Amino acid sequence: MTHSPETPEVPIRPHTVTAAEVVPGDLFALSREDAARDRWHVVTHTLPESPEVIRVTLRPPLGGVDHEEALRREQRVVVAGRRLDVAAVPRVSSPALDGVGFRDGDRVCFLRAVDPLASEVVYVRRWGAWHCDEDPAAGRVTDDDVRRWAAGADREGNVVRHEPRPERVAEAAGARRVVVTGLGAVTPLGVGTGELWQGLLEGRHGIRELTDEEFDGLPVRVAGTVPVDPAGLLSRQAARRMNRAAQFAVVAAREAWADAGYAGGGTRESGLDPERVGVSLGSILGDASVLVGGDRRLRERGPRGVSPLTTPMTVPSQAASQVSLDLHITGEARTVTSACASGTEAIGQAVDRIRYGRVDVALAGGAEAVVTPAIMASFAAMRALAEGDPAAGSPSRPFARDRDGFVNGEGAGVLVLESEEHARARGARIYCEAAGWGLSADAHHVAAPDPSGDGIALALRRAVRDAGGRVADVVHVNAHATATVDGDLAEARALRGVLGGRGVPVTALKGHLGHLQGAAGGVEAVAAVLTLHHGVVPPTVGCAEVDDAIGLDVVRGGPRALPDTGDLVLSNSFGFGGHNAVLALRRVA
Numbered sequence: 001m002t003h004s005p006e007t008p009e010v011p012i013r014p015h016t017v018t019a020a021e022v023v024p025g026d027l028f029a030l031s032r033e034d035a036a037r038d039r040w041h042v043v044t045h046t047l048p049e050s051p052e053v054i055r056v057t058l059r060p061p062l063g064g065v066d067h068e069e070a071l072r073r074e075q076r077v078v079v080a081g082r083r084l085d086v087a088a089v090p091r092v093s094s095p096a097l098d099g100v101g102f103r104d105g106d107r108v109c110f111l112r113a114v115d116p117l118a119s120e121v122v123y124v125r126r127w128g129a130w131h132c133d134e135d136p137a138a139g140r141v142t143d144d145d146v147r148r149w150a151a152g153a154d155r156e157g158n159v160v161r162h163e164p165r166p167e168r169v170a171e172a173a174g175a176r177r178v179v180v181t182g183l184g185a186v187t188p189l190g191v192g193t194g195e196l197w198q199g200l201l202e203g204r205h206g207i208r209e210l211t212d213e214e215f216d217g218l219p220v221r222v223a224g225t226v227p228v229d230p231a232g233l234l235s236r237q238a239a240r241r242m243n244r245a246a247q248f249a250v251v252a253a254r255e256a257w258a259d260a261g262y263a264g265g266g267t268r269e270s271g272l273d274p275e276r277v278g279v280s281l282g283s284i285l286g287d288a289s290v291l292v293g294g295d296r297r298l299r300e301r302g303p304r305g306v307s308p309l310t311t312p313m314t315v316p317s318q319a320a321s322q323v324s325l326d327l328h329i330t331g332e333a334r335t336v337t338s339a340c341a342s343g344t345e346a347i348g349q350a351v352d353r354i355r356y357g358r359v360d361v362a363l364a365g366g367a368e369a370v371v372t373p374a375i376m377a378s379f380a381a382m383r384a385l386a387e388g389d390p391a392a393g394s395p396s397r398p399f400a401r402d403r404d405g406f407v408n409g410e411g412a413g414v415l416v417l418e419s420e421e422h423a424r425a426r427g428a429r430i431y432c433e434a435a436g437w438g439l440s441a442d443a444h445h446v447a448a449p450d451p452s453g454d455g456i457a458l459a460l461r462r463a464v465r466d467a468g469g470r471v472a473d474v475v476h477v478n479a480h481a482t483a484t485v486d487g488d489l490a491e492a493r494a495l496r497g498v499l500g501g502r503g504v505p506v507t508a509l510k511g512h513l514g515h516l517q518g519a520a521g522g523v524e525a526v527a528a529v530l531t532l533h534h535g536v537v538p539p540t541v542g543c544a545e546v547d548d549a550i551g552l553d554v555v556r557g558g559p560r561a562l563p564d565t566g567d568l569v570l571s572n573s574f575g576f577g578g579h580n581a582v583l584a585l586r587r588v589a
Helices: 032-036 143-156 193-202 244-259 288-301 310-314 318-327 342-355 373-381 420-425 454-466 485-499 517-534
Strands: 015-018 026-029 041-048 053-059 067-072 076-083 107-111 121-126 129-131 159-163 178-187 207-209 222-224 277-282 332-336 361-369 410-419 432-441 474-479 505-508 568-575 579-586
Touching: 026 032, 032 076, 107 143, 129 143, 143 159, 178 193, 178 244, 178 342, 178 420, 178 517, 193 517, 222 410, 244 318, 244 361, 244 410, 244 517, 277 318, 277 342, 277 517, 288 310, 288 373, 310 318, 318 332, 318 361, 332 342, 342 361, 342 410, 342 432, 342 517, 342 568, 342 579, 361 517, 410 420, 410 517, 432 454, 432 517, 454 485, 454 568, 454 579, 474 485, 474 517, 485 568, 517 568, 517 579
Parallel strands: 277 332, 277 361, 474 505, 474 568
Antiparallel strands: 015 076, 026 041, 026 076, 041 053, 053 067, 107 121, 107 159, 121 129, 178 410, 178 432, 207 222, 361 410, 432 579, 568 579
């Protein structure tokens, strides 16, 4: 507030008078120095104390406690040139906060009540410190600072109000908090989240030359391929019934399941009701080689040469179904296909399924295996693929001045999500909160991104809002950044528009991994969770020199400590056709 509701704006025209001329309602300053410092009071009462002295009762014009001054009648004082309605100036006292236990979400409202034109400044407590969203430059304030403000407020002519965070009342139909308790990954850096995280921190990449004979003659022959045959990590009988993407998914899901503290084998061995567990995986094609191989065998050997497993191994939903089979999950097994945003959207859908009580636990992420000659040739025909010698450094160069396209890749990333009460009841280790997510569509072009970045910005804002946060809470962004010229610019424009002038550290992992298509969102979400958990932001590989038009704080050269000034990390995914998905993750105390 700038003044009490009944008090009009007061033009300040200081002039001096004698104390004998002061009457109730005058806006009053003891000296010109006080007037210059906007330190005014309203005269509420005057009383002759002796023939030479007048006792004046004063109150801050925006409300506060009264105090008295004894003035000689001939003493020169300053008035503002307009009287106020004394009855409209509230008499209030700031409460003592010495014994108050503050919590994140509390608000403190500070008003310099002696300044008639002052505005109330609001501080919100987040992650153990107080932040002023209206003035980020004000810096963080401690609990002791707030207590000192309150203790000295009445004396200094200020008003301090403490607004505790509202207590949440449990409701049967209310949204539940969702947390991450397990992680699994199969990537070009190796099998397991340990290989992924170590490779990211060390700045290594997993992009390789495609040496198989089937890739001969292609204009581009580099890709982010998994260095281990996933079939060798599964039983022979199980592996032969899965396409390559499903094999990736099952290996990653098993790791995530064990990492969450569940027993090997699945729901029954872990004492879980299989109907209260779900699977949600993103995939664009799954494994394109199965259909291509079936067609080749049909032409070479006729109908009898086509395996009866061709159809069930071709559908993109095979990864989700194989994970549900492997871990005996009967609650649901859903597949999301929304181009390169598939993995992130699948995680978001799982968050909602847990929030609203459909399941208690879900494995969510993405899996893809599309490093095939036909797909490579198609991307090359679009002039979308980067070229270069992987031995000389990553050909994928996100945000770089010399970026020239993405590198096709494969793999899987899976998170175990649970309702918070379910996780805490079993004493699970919690990585972070899966706090929210946002979707949007560009409605612009079949393949090219909207250069304005408006669709991406909408998804970013929706994710922050769904997480119950503010843009000021964002401390890091794991960018989609495929290293295409137009795509990186559109994302950068959106991030600048949403984040404003804040120097939020941004990293992009496609220099390490290539573009894992429908699996990208899952793997990058795993990396974002680890970033929050370890408090370290991995560097962006391949970006020797940032394009001047990007205008972001791109982390390069080596890892960087995660800022502690907020608690939200965003993981972005955007796909052909204008699919935009953003996941918001929050630190937990």
